[in-house]
Amino acid sequence: MTATARYGLDAAPPELRLTQELLNTAPTSKSADLLADLDTARGWLAEILPSPPDLTAKGLADLRELRDTLQRLVRGEPAAFTGAIKITIDGEEAKATPTANGTAWLRAATAAECLVARATGTWPRLKLCRNPRCPVAFYDRSRNASRVWHDVATCGNAANVRAFRSRHQTFG
Incomplete structure (x- = not known):
């Protein structure tokens, strides 16, 4: 089962699918870290x-670092990473x-996805x-x-209940 499927999520469009999958390897309160070991x-x-x-031990460390960098980028924090990509432009299509090769390919593929997603306007979603x-x-995918x-x-219900209780807390 893919990382995204285990949360019952719709997959991101093709220009962000690998990035979403890598982000969803992170541990949560209900699931283990998919990059915990080789x-x-x-x-x-x-x-x-x-x-x-x-995958080698160094490659695994690189994947964890890449996931952390992508998390910062998605949060809107400054972060940068590089990957070896070839850009081809043919008429209207880029x-x-x-x-x-190896895990460097994954780094380059996510770099390409981020670039394409920013160009197409899907990144903020x-x-x-x-x-x-x-x-x-x-x-x-909301309007x-x-x-x-x-x-x-x-996640939303628990946070909304806490916020409601906080606003309506009585003292006395």
Whole structure:
């Protein structure tokens, strides 16, 4: 099961799908870190890539670092990463293709996705759940892009109840 499917989420559009999957490897209160160890990370890679790279301990550390960088970017914090990509422009169509191998390919592929998503305007719709204990990445398909919870019934409801009780707390 893909990281996104385990939360019952709609997949992001193609230009953000790999990025969303990588973000959703983070641990939550209900699920383990899919990049916790080599075996778990290899299983995750095998689910999302047709020909997953051979993952080493250094590659695993690179994936965790990339996930952290992507989380900062989605939150709107300054962050940067690089990846080897080839940009091809043919008439009206532009294409960004990763040129690296191994986990460097994954870094380049997510760099290309971020670039394309920013160019197409879909980037602001990739969000992290506002619940601080729930780093689930979701794609906001609402008309005005105003969603803040990956699931209102779980994360949103608990936060809304806490806010309500806080506002209506009586003293005495």
